[in-house]
Amino acid sequence: MANSRSVVLKLYKTMLREALEFDSYNFRMYALRRIRDGFRENMNIKDKAEISEMISYAKENLDIIKRQTTVGKLYSAEKLIIENSEPRENKLSSEKVIA
Amino acid sequence: MNRATTVFVSYFRRRINRDVTVIKILDSESYSPTTNSIRSYVTETKESNFKKLGNLPGRPHYLDAQATTPMDPRVLDAMLPYLVSWYGNPHSRTHAYGWESEAAMEHARSQVANLIGADPKEIVFTSGATESNNIAVKGVARFYKSKKKHIITTQTEHKCVLDSCRAMEGEGFDVTYLPVTTTGIIDLNVLKESIRPDTSLVSIMTVNNEIGVKQPIEEIGAICKERKIFFHTDAAQAVGKIPLDVHKMNIDLMSISGHKIYGPKGIGALYVRRRPRVRVEPVQSGGGQERGMRSGTVPTPLVVGLGAACEIAMHEMDYDHKWMEKLSQHLLDKITSRLPNVIRNGDPVHSYPGCINLSFAYVEGESLLMALKDIALSSGSACTSASLEPSYVLRAIGTDEDLAHSSIRFGFSRFTTLEEVDYTAERTIKDVERLREMSPLWEMVQEGVDIKAIKWSQH
Numbered sequence: 001m002a003n004s005r006s007v008v009l010k011l012y013k014t015m016l017r018e019a020l021e022f023d024s025y026n027f028r029m030y031a032l033r034r035i036r037d038g039f040r041e042n043m044n045i046k047d048k049a050e051i052s053e054m055i056s057y058a059k060e061n062l063d064i065i066k067r068q069t070t071v072g073k074l075y076s077a078e079k080l081i082i083e084n085s086e087p088r089e090n091k092l093s094s095e096k097v098i099a
Numbered sequence: 100m101n102r103a104t105t106v107f108v109s110y111f112r113r114r115i116n117r118d119v120t121v122i123k124i125l126d127s128e129s130y131s132p133t134t135n136s137i138r139s140y141v142t143e144t145k146e147s148n149f150k151k152l153g154n155l156p157g158r159p160h161y162l163d164a165q166a167t168t169p170m171d172p173r174v175l176d177a178m179l180p181y182l183v184s185w186y187g188n189p190h191s192r193t194h195a196y197g198w199e200s201e202a203a204m205e206h207a208r209s210q211v212a213n214l215i216g217a218d219p220k221e222i223v224f225t226s227g228a229t230e231s232n233n234i235a236v237k238g239v240a241r242f243y244k245s246k247k248k249h250i251i252t253t254q255t256e257h258k259c260v261l262d263s264c265r266a267m268e269g270e271g272f273d274v275t276y277l278p279v280t281t282t283g284i285i286d287l288n289v290l291k292e293s294i295r296p297d298t299s300l301v302s303i304m305t306v307n308n309e310i311g312v313k314q315p316i317e318e319i320g321a322i323c324k325e326r327k328i329f330f331h332t333d334a335a336q337a338v339g340k341i342p343l344d345v346h347k348m349n350i351d352l353m354s355i356s357g358h359k360i361y362g363p364k365g366i367g368a369l370y371v372r373r374r375p376r377v378r379v380e381p382v383q384s385g386g387g388q389e390r391g392m393r394s395g396t397v398p399t400p401l402v403v404g405l406g407a408a409c410e411i412a413m414h415e416m417d418y419d420h421k422w423m424e425k426l427s428q429h430l431l432d433k434i435t436s437r438l439p440n441v442i443r444n445g446d447p448v449h450s451y452p453g454c455i456n457l458s459f460a461y462v463e464g465e466s467l468l469m470a471l472k473d474i475a476l477s478s479g480s481a482c483t484s485a486s487l488e489p490s491y492v493l494r495a496i497g498t499d500e501d502l503a504h505s506s507i508r509f510g511f512s513r514f515t516t517l518e519e520v521d522y523t524a525e526r527t528i529k530d531v532e533r534l535r536e537m538s539p540l541w542e543m544v545q546e547g548v549d550i551k552a553i554k555w556s557q558h
Contacts, residue, residue, distance in 0.1 A: 022172075024169075025516075026161070026169065026512075026514035026515070026516065027169075027172055027514060029514070029516045030513060030514045030516075034418075037418070061173075064172065064173055064176045065172075067176055067179075068172035068173075068175065068176055071172075071175065071179075072172070077158060078157060078158045079157050079158065080157050080158050080159075080160060081155060081156055081157035081158065081159065081160060081473050081522075082157070082160065082516075082518055082519060082522055083157060084156045084157040085156060085157075
């Protein structure tokens with residue numbers, strides 16, 4: 001169990017870190033929210049088979065995030081008004097997520 | 100530059116040396132023979148669009164999710180291989196390129212079918228909900244026209260259903276346009292009374308695109324089944340957002356759109372029941388793809404995107420719906436607590452929370468939209484957003500002319516953040532207050548004059 005716990009935690013942090021790379025404000029915020037809620041939702045799963053299934057689902061999504069953040073950077077758009085008006089706050093709230 | 104490019108460039112120079120602009124491009128250091136001219140259009144329009152916005156400190160926030168939704172990165176991720184490497188025609192039966200595309204298409208078909216509880220064989224891919232609606236309305240009406248010549252629809256349908264019905268009237272059909280109550284929902288008794296022995300089709304949308312109202316689809320389906328009439332529903336705004344089951348709801352035909360559910364634009368689907376069989380006369384003639392109902396090569400990348408969007412929607416439906424409720428509650432609470440005389444159009448309970456249509460009394464909707472240029476909003480359907488006429492949907496639910504003119508639709512997507520909604524509410528409140536301050540009508544209302552009682556003199 002301890003083993004899967006550390007795997008899951010590592011995966012969680014990696015996903016959040018990668019999701020921060022989304023160039024689009026909306027995609028970034030959604031990804032952060034979805035990852036956090038998804039992991040929290042399934043926090044109490046005990047069944048081993050189910051856990052490994054969830055881990056592979058998360059890994060698939062991690063790969064998608066990695067590829068799509070790259071694509072997003074290739075075709076980036078201007079920042080949204082909210083991002084420009086309170087850049088620090090946005091960054092802080094995202095950093096808080098990781099810590 | 101490799102040799103081929105050098106030859107190509109020198110050939111070009113000799114051929115069109117009169118064309119100064121071409122020479123300029125060729126001589127500039129940034130010249131790359133493949134993409135520069137195509138990309139430059141993108142950057143140019145990007146810049147000019149940005150200039151049009153004036154001195155905004157950034158891109159506007161997108162709150163028009165009923166017009167279209169951004170494509171989910173997960174959808175794009177599923178599509179990209181079929182745009183880059185696997186380009187086969189899914190109808191090619193003689194080689195691997197065709198087989199891999201066909202497999203992807205059939206997988207997508209089952210993803211769409213799963214979302215609405217259908218069999219994959221009952222899904223026909225089309226170019227979008229408009230085409231699906233055309234095939235459903237015209238196809239069913241024309242196929243059964245020898246015996247049945249009556250169609251029932253509602254006044255609040257999307258333009259493409261109303262226009263298809265109008266076209267059928269031209270072909271000698273009778274069409275009943277059901278009225279709706281002030282909340283936007285049809286009266287089931289009126290529907291029952293409108294049914295005639297020669298009624299072939301009832302077409303009623305699931306979720307309205309302007310006011311977000313949900314029609315009682317299950318009850319309508321039961322009535323249609325009992326009377327043995329085909330029931331078509333335009334579910335473009337509902338699929339993937341609220342639970343739908345074609346068997347439980349007795350739906351015979353259902354229109355689905357890709358770009359309203361975070362999928363690509365230019366793709367949609369039509370569900371056509373097989374047992375008991377619903378026959379449609381195809382609108383488009385051709386190679387007989389999609390069981391002959393919609394000829395034309397199926398666009399594999401788009402179909403893969405639609406399939407992925409449907410699978411994600413099924414997985415995320417509860418999660419997204421809770422988010423929509425949270426956002427709409429926040430917007431409504433904030434606006435109604437600080438602004439008087441705000442009217443919500445449409446039923447507050449039987450509606451999809453991702454679509455909120457509000458009328459701000461004594462404010463002109465267009466001027467409010469102009470003032471709120473840092474938020475991408477619309478007063479109603481995108482199809483009619485170019486005209487200043489008030490929406491026919493609002494007129495159908497009996498909204499006063501002046502209130503119909505002051506309506507704004509707030510549409511949320513799964514990517515909308517709470518901060519954006521908060522910003523939108525804040526800006527709306529500020530601008531409505533400012534515009535009301537300038538309005539003589541508002542001043543009179545504050546002084547206690549009953550505006551409706553005034554007899555405006557006519558010149």
